[in-house]
Amino acid sequence: MPKIKIKSQQNNLGWHFKVVLESEGYFEFNVTMDKDFYSRLSTRVEPDIVIEKCFEALLSREPLQKILPEFDIATVERYFPNIMGEIQQKLALTAEEA
Template sequence: MEPRGGRDFDVEVAEETSPGVPGLSFSFRVTVDDAVLAASGTDVGDVPGMIALVRASFEYLLAREPAGAILTEFELSTIGRYFPTYPADLANRVPR
């Protein structure tokens, strides 16, 4: 994961076809938007906190769908439109 500046991050996800055997690689551009910042209590300037939000969000998504099914560019609050439990689950995954 690479910060792009501000609240934007580039995320790479590589799938394994079997242990130790690389499969497809997927690239994403993600924005940590106001709704997720407010819900998590993370400050706008807290880059490590935003990285934790993005990481927890991808863990959440990848537990529910393959990387190839994830939108390539989105704001984190978009996840809640597809998975209504996302906001509550994110609050439990990211320390305040």
């Protein structure tokens, strides 16, 4: 699994994330997440953790090089219909560990 580094910036509508994955190279992604989507998934963990778990789920489904360089996290479900259930499970486990 690549090393995931996340920097976030909050605004009135939600967050913008710069996600860097290091695995035999350097890959950078710009990801957004609005507050409504965040509250539907989990408010028991920080938004950065939501993005981390989303990337873990994405990487289990497709190669790093095929992930879009810029996207809103809510669009992931269009490409992978069952991914949100997996992400919610990962978030629940993370919240329990905290």
